[in-house]
Amino acid sequence: MLVTAAIALIAFYVPTDADQGLSQKIFYFHVPIALTAYACFGWGAWKALRVLWNRDERADLESYVAIHLGVIFGALTLLTGSIWARASWGVWWAWQSKQLVLFLVLFLFYCAYFMLRYSVEPGPRRANLSAVYAIFGVVLIPVSFLAIRLAEDFIHPTVFTDHGPQMAGSMFFTFCVSWAAMLATAHALYRIELAGKRIDARLRELKELLA
Amino acid sequence: MRRYAADVSALARKDLLLELRARDTLPAMLLFVVAALVVFHFALPTGSGRLAGLGLLWVAIVFTALLGLSRSFVAEREQGVLDALVLAPSDRSAIWLGKTVAAFAFLALAEVVALPAFAIFFSGIDGATVAGVALADIGICTVGVFLAAMSVATRARELLLPVLFLPLAIPVVIGGVGASVTGSPARYLGFLALYDALFATICWASFEYVVTE
Numbered sequence: 001m002l003v004t005a006a007i008a009l010i011a012f013y014v015p016t017d018a019d020q021g022l023s024q025k026i027f028y029f030h031v032p033i034a035l036t037a038y039a040c041f042g043w044g045a046w047k048a049l050r051v052l053w054n055r056d057e058r059a060d061l062e063s064y065v066a067i068h069l070g071v072i073f074g075a076l077t078l079l080t081g082s083i084w085a086r087a088s089w090g091v092w093w094a095w096q097s098k099q100l101v102l103f104l105v106l107f108l109f110y111c112a113y114f115m116l117r118y119s120v121e122p123g124p125r126r127a128n129l130s131a132v133y134a135i136f137g138v139v140l141i142p143v144s145f146l147a148i149r150l151a152e153d154f155i156h157p158t159v160f161t162d163h164g165p166q167m168a169g170s171m172f173f174t175f176c177v178s179w180a181a182m183l184a185t186a187h188a189l190y191r192i193e194l195a196g197k198r199i200d201a202r203l204r205e206l207k208e209l210l211a
Numbered sequence: 212m213r214r215y216a217a218d219v220s221a222l223a224r225k226d227l228l229l230e231l232r233a234r235d236t237l238p239a240m241l242l243f244v245v246a247a248l249v250v251f252h253f254a255l256p257t258g259s260g261r262l263a264g265l266g267l268l269w270v271a272i273v274f275t276a277l278l279g280l281s282r283s284f285v286a287e288r289e290q291g292v293l294d295a296l297v298l299a300p301s302d303r304s305a306i307w308l309g310k311t312v313a314a315f316a317f318l319a320l321a322e323v324v325a326l327p328a329f330a331i332f333f334s335g336i337d338g339a340t341v342a343g344v345a346l347a348d349i350g351i352c353t354v355g356v357f358l359a360a361m362s363v364a365t366r367a368r369e370l371l372l373p374v375l376f377l378p379l380a381i382p383v384v385i386g387g388v389g390a391s392v393t394g395s396p397a398r399y400l401g402f403l404a405l406y407d408a409l410f411a412t413i414c415w416a417s418f419e420y421v422v423t424e
Contacts (some may be wrong), residue, residue, distance in 0.1 A: 147382035
């Protein structure tokens with residue numbers, strides 16, 4: 001529902017940008033997807049903290065599913081960002097865009113998370129290692145952001161102006177609806193994936209009992 | 212507090228002594244870093260300038276550190292020492308800190324050779340670069356030892372360490388390159404110090420979960 005509303009608003013309601021024309025509309029997908037990815041990573045780290053503190057075994061799976069979704073949304077961010085860069089700057093990849101570079105670093109980091117996870121036998125050991133690495137991730141986000149900001153001074157002195165504060169009311173409204181839609185999608189996917197994984201685990205237990 | 216310091220220094224001394232007797236990590240690191248500098252000479256076409264060389268110096272440092280770090284828990288694993296250390300009546304984070312001190316010593320020794328070699332082969336090095344290297348070493352060793360302890364617990368072993376480590380090392384490289392190529396290194400050095408403090412705290416607090424179940 002929300003997704004449909006967001007798409008409708010983006011397509012018909014919001015005024016087309018004077019400078020960038022139609023391609024600016026991808027902004028309403030790109031930025032909400034990026035923010036949703038952050039939310040997923042943050043949620044994953046929160047659940048990871050619960051694994052370590054409360055010895056909560058269910059939280060391990062929840063943390064994993066949240067990060068899994070975060071990586072999917074992160075990949076979508078890279079994809080939409082790349083399309084946007086192509087449309088407005090004429091290149092598929094722009095190192096000048098801080099957000100895109102940050103997402104590339106995070107994408108690499110969280111891919112390593114999967115490698116780590118699949119390289120350890122399931123059990124408390126794996127839960128611990130994944131949880132610790134997930135917590136490293138949320139620390140890495142601000143640190144990398146700061147680092148990439150700093151790197152601009154000696155790599156690319158030009159800065160692209162932000163869209164943020166100068167958004168008109170209708171644009172901001174559309175943006176918020178789109179963000180809410182993305183968060184709702186992520187939440188729904190999180191629920192489905194979690195339920196699926198839990199049924200899977202249950203099924204495996206039953207099979208072992210029968211065998 | 213005194214006890215903790217004694218534990219850390221005993222563990223660090225153990226690693227340094229082992230290295231002194233067996234000599235299997237440090238010579239490899241030294242040879243590797245000098246060979247890498249020679250490779251860089253041929254990788255940089257004439258006219259690349261000294262900034263490109265300084266950038267590559269950081270590549271050499273990170274990869275030399277990786278070489279040493281991937282070996283850092285091998286002896287523990289092969290001899291089953293890690294289980295004994297975990298059982299020992301001391302704080303688990305002392306294992307991490309002792310190992311970090313030893314890894315830092317190895318890396319610093321490798322750089323005592325690498326930096327003059329770089330100065331001879333390529334271009335001179337200023338004080339800011341040396342300060343950047345020192346601060347970056349702390350960050351590389353704290354995070355690297357932590358991840359090395361993680362990777363020995365996995366099936367992929369040493370293979371996993373570079374994959375886990377490099378995304379976390381990107382901020383270090385940015386800070387280090389910034390400190391050595393820009394005119395105002397202070398903010399980059401500050402950033403490196405911030406990185407060290409932040410990750411050292413997390414590693415210190417969470418190491419226990421890496422070695423226990």
